[in-house]
Amino acid sequence: MDKKKLVVELAEVVGVGSVFQDPEDLAAYQYDAYLSKALPDLVVFPTTTEQVSEVIKIAHREKIPFVARGAGTGISGGAIPVRGGLVIALARMNKILEVDFENRKARVQPGVINLDLSNFMKDKGFHYVPDPASQQACTIGGNVAENAGGPHCLAYGVTTNHVLGLTVVLPNGEILHTGGKALDYPGYDLTGLLVGSEGTLGVVTEIVVRIERRPEAVKTLLASFSSMLDAAAAVSAIIASGTIPAALEMMDKPTVEAVEAYAHAGYPVEAAAVLLIELEGLKDGMDRLTKKIVEICQGCKALEVKVAQNEQERLQLWKGRKCAAGAIGRICNKYYLHDCVVPRNKLVAVLSGIYQIAEKYGVQVANVFHAGDGNLHPLVPLDMADPNQVERALQAGDEILKCCVEAGGTLSGEHGIGLEKNELMPLIFREEDLNAMRKVKTVFNPEDLCNPGKIFPTPGRCVEVTQRPAKLA
Amino acid sequence: MIPDETVFKQVAELVGESNCFSEGLRPYAVDGIIPKRVVFPESVEQVSALMKLADREGLVVIPRGSGTKMGLGNIPKGVDIVLVLRKLNKILEYEPDDLTARVEAGAPLMALQKRLGEKNQFLPLDPPFYSEATLGGIVATNSNGPSRFFHGSVRDLVIGIQVVHPGGAITRAGGKVVKNVSGYDMNKLYTGSLGTLGIITELNFKLRPLPEVSKTLLLWFPSVSEAAQLVLQVSTSELLPTALEILDPKAWKRLTGDLPIENPGASFSLAVKLEGLSENVERQILQMSKWGQQQGSTKGEVLSGDLHHKFWDKIQNHPQTLPGEALHVIQGKASLWPSKVKDFFQAMAGLGDRYHLDPLMLSHAGSGIVYIYFLLETAAPDFPTLSAILSEMRSLAARSGGSLVLETAPTELKKHIDVWDSAGDSLKVMKLLKEQFDPHEILNPGRFVGGI
Numbered sequence: 023m024d025k026k027k028l029v030v031e032l033a034e035v036v037g038v039g040s041v042f043q044d045p046e047d048l049a050a051y052q053y054d055a056y057l058s059k060a061l062p063d064l065v066v067f068p069t070t071t072e073q074v075s076e077v078i079k080i081a082h083r084e085k086i087p088f089v090a091r092g093a094g095t096g097i098s099g100g101a102i103p104v105r106g107g108l109v110i111a112l113a114r115m116n117k118i119l120e121v122d123f124e125n126r127k128a129r130v131q132p133g134v135i136n137l138d139l140s141n142f143m144k145d146k147g148f149h150y151v152p153d154p155a156s157q158q159a160c161t162i163g164g165n166v167a168e169n170a171g172g173p174h175c176l177a178y179g180v181t182t183n184h185v186l187g188l189t190v191v192l193p194n195g196e197i198l199h200t201g202g203k204a205l206d207y208p209g210y211d212l213t214g215l216l217v218g219s220e221g222t223l224g225v226v227t228e229i230v231v232r233i234e235r236r237p238e239a240v241k242t243l244l245a246s247f248s249s250m251l252d253a254a255a256a257v258s259a260i261i262a263s264g265t266i267p268a269a270l271e272m273m274d275k276p277t278v279e280a281v282e283a284y285a286h287a288g289y290p291v292e293a294a295a296v297l298l299i300e301l302e303g304l305k306d307g308m309d310r311l312t313k314k315i316v317e318i319c320q321g322c323k324a325l326e327v328k329v330a331q332n333e334q335e336r337l338q339l340w341k342g343r344k345c346a347a348g349a350i351g352r353i354c355n356k357y358y359l360h361d362c363v364v365p366r367n368k369l370v371a372v373l374s375g376i377y378q379i380a381e382k383y384g385v386q387v388a389n390v391f392h393a394g395d396g397n398l399h400p401l402v403p404l405d406m407a408d409p410n411q412v413e414r415a416l417q418a419g420d421e422i423l424k425c426c427v428e429a430g431g432t433l434s435g436e437h438g439i440g441l442e443k444n445e446l447m448p449l450i451f452r453e454e455d456l457n458a459m460r461k462v463k464t465v466f467n468p469e470d471l472c473n474p475g476k477i478f479p480t481p482g483r484c485v486e487v488t489q490r491p492a493k494l495a
Numbered sequence: 496m497i498p499d500e501t502v503f504k505q506v507a508e509l510v511g512e513s514n515c516f517s518e519g520l521r522p523y524a525v526d527g528i529i530p531k532r533v534v535f536p537e538s539v540e541q542v543s544a545l546m547k548l549a550d551r552e553g554l555v556v557i558p559r560g561s562g563t564k565m566g567l568g569n570i571p572k573g574v575d576i577v578l579v580l581r582k583l584n585k586i587l588e589y590e591p592d593d594l595t596a597r598v599e600a601g602a603p604l605m606a607l608q609k610r611l612g613e614k615n616q617f618l619p620l621d622p623p624f625y626s627e628a629t630l631g632g633i634v635a636t637n638s639n640g641p642s643r644f645f646h647g648s649v650r651d652l653v654i655g656i657q658v659v660h661p662g663g664a665i666t667r668a669g670g671k672v673v674k675n676v677s678g679y680d681m682n683k684l685y686t687g688s689l690g691t692l693g694i695i696t697e698l699n700f701k702l703r704p705l706p707e708v709s710k711t712l713l714l715w716f717p718s719v720s721e722a723a724q725l726v727l728q729v730s731t732s733e734l735l736p737t738a739l740e741i742l743d744p745k746a747w748k749r750l751t752g753d754l755p756i757e758n759p760g761a762s763f764s765l766a767v768k769l770e771g772l773s774e775n776v777e778r779q780i781l782q783m784s785k786w787g788q789q790q791g792s793t794k795g796e797v798l799s800g801d802l803h804h805k806f807w808d809k810i811q812n813h814p815q816t817l818p819g820e821a822l823h824v825i826q827g828k829a830s831l832w833p834s835k836v837k838d839f840f841q842a843m844a845g846l847g848d849r850y851h852l853d854p855l856m857l858s859h860a861g862s863g864i865v866y867i868y869f870l871l872e873t874a875a876p877d878f879p880t881l882s883a884i885l886s887e888m889r890s891l892a893a894r895s896g897g898s899l900v901l902e903t904a905p906t907e908l909k910k911h912i913d914v915w916d917s918a919g920d921s922l923k924v925m926k927l928l929k930e931q932f933d934p935h936e937i938l939n940p941g942r943f944v945g946g947i
Contacts, residue, residue: 124727124834125863147733169676180674182683183651192924200921204897205648205862206637206687206830209918209925209944214650214683218676238733258592264615264704304735307774363672367592395674396593435674443677450677454664459679461931465924477678 056099079195092164098440132163169218171436173269176394187230193472223466237302246293253295256322268302270394284349287342354403364431383418397435547663560632563624568942600631619646637687641738655699706770711798715762723837738768739861821870826903833863835895882911
């Protein structure tokens, strides 16, 4: 179809001001937080489920690929329109439609920013639990697509555990409703199947989430160690002690140094590893529990254990963790952030492996991660002026992933496969496993119009990981 | 197509003569349909070979664990082979430091809990038929108990799965780690799919540490209103109970009659399961008792130790403990908005009065789940009328934001009513999924939602 005609038709659905076609406007929608980019042909800004449905019906009729986009904070390339076509930007679908405190559920549009939902309920003492590091910017819709995590997912689960119902527009424009404010619905758990499907099965336009009371008591501890080994041993000892903290985060020496230079969070720079531990629950017994955790850390040769005495101190301790990626971004112009998961009893072995790999390829690596659930985030600084360094960094990254997989781990814990790791899927899944997933895709998205080029390895492509198709920004 | 004897000979060869039975199969009948063979495969490879043969020959396969929930579902379109997974019952991996375990689908939940208990850990599932149910069966039927209020449901605890598809493909999804977004979350698709997409052969779970202290607070109220009001007050407060259970007087009597707890007469009971540090369990007991009195609670009691555990055994095993020797048992499960539990109880009581039926009800009230039992002693109940009543109940559930599934019903009644509620506009996609995964409809055909 002629592009002009298409613009006119789309504008009839969403309004003239809600279709972008100028190159300078489109440029902002060619990338997300991954290293690659691809220009869309058009960007549309629908505001209702019906508009999304009409837009998709047009795209389906004309066989134009389309990609839904939230805030573009994803790091696996999920929002990049690799085959051009439409970007369906959901930023204007940002209404909180319903907050039902009695049933502890909220119904939101996909463009609602994660933190805005929690802030909206703050004075009632409620919040939405999953808290990705980008929660000030990322949208609930994006969280649903990637099944996002966050530090507090250790105790409370990831996005999928908090999503109970969806309205979704299928790639042919049909509108589908799954789940709702009750717990069990007849039939297959399509809600669960859609969460984490990276926008490849349809476009979610409404989401029913759990909301919870904020905990009565919170204790935050910072323990520093002279070796990663000791810190990892403390993680195991805490888990084995029968306590599951709300959050259990680890940072290594390069991270701590970068963080301190940037944020002055009061982290001990001489430490080789720092654990940030948060306990939540009722105030009764909290002091005893805190004491127990302090003793466990001391038993694992902690250099120092600080307990935040008030909210200000608590925020100060979190400040370092929350700005870790930004702090590292300050010492290098770009970095490659990985997102692999290993069984928690393999943390020590895998971390040692990661440092060895970095040394082998002559690259730096900083580790800041959700230790409590084994979700590693090795950050490899990239020197964009040096293509050779970048190539070595990418190779190191692939080997790190292999190291995690060999330890019984997986490719992604909370950021998704996207177009970053799709060629690596055969590392963890056999053809039969991928075929089962392809069957699901065939049902929802038979013509591969909806977010094409993601998750699945390119047919016929060699699995050799050095052939990563990354186009660098 | 009528499968001939040569096909069944091949079935026997695949699993071995000693694992294939052709006689005395009445106990394995599904809604009265007696299978032609019952097989007990000993490995996933045997399951795969069976599925390949069954798919090729069009043999209907009904997967089965311990058989505790074989009554769930509509009448199957046929039953050629009942595939029993009880010989695939190993605990394959248990990593206490990682709080994860990998098990074969035929392993009983109890066996796993025993093993985990040695390390002060557990799988926080407390479904009915607790002492017999297999993990594969629990996952396939999405079978949950009172503790789902705090610990989540089956879907929240399965982190990896192995499934054999029609045609024989052995597939895996998820993995051993507790956080995983690599590929579609197939765990969710298979959980609660009643064996209509594949045969679950292995499962990975995430585990929890056992609580330091575990107690029960019992409070009694003159009507369901006050009990339900307290449930809402507690569930929206900072308190952290594990389970909030409401029982009507008749259900209470049948369930707890032989326990040394003083009979509260015609009161509605609220049972709260509390787990955690001793300080916070005690504090919650005090606070909820106080709130209970403010709501008009007439009496309270705290259970601990053995009695606490025996009490929750009775509650969670309600499908076994409640019906007793009743001639016909009809049990429905309504899943509602938690705020509507009170209305539903009251409407059901009204409906019972109108039709001279005597419903017994218990509810995982914090989660909005209500179980309704009709225990019938008439030799030949009027099933058409009953099915009309059940349709009315379904409308009540819909008005309360939810749906109603008949989990137990005489086969005769199933001829008059779909045991499942409507899947709405998502049924179309569900049917397409079934078509993709089981194109020849050999797995549990007709038993699931919308004729799947």
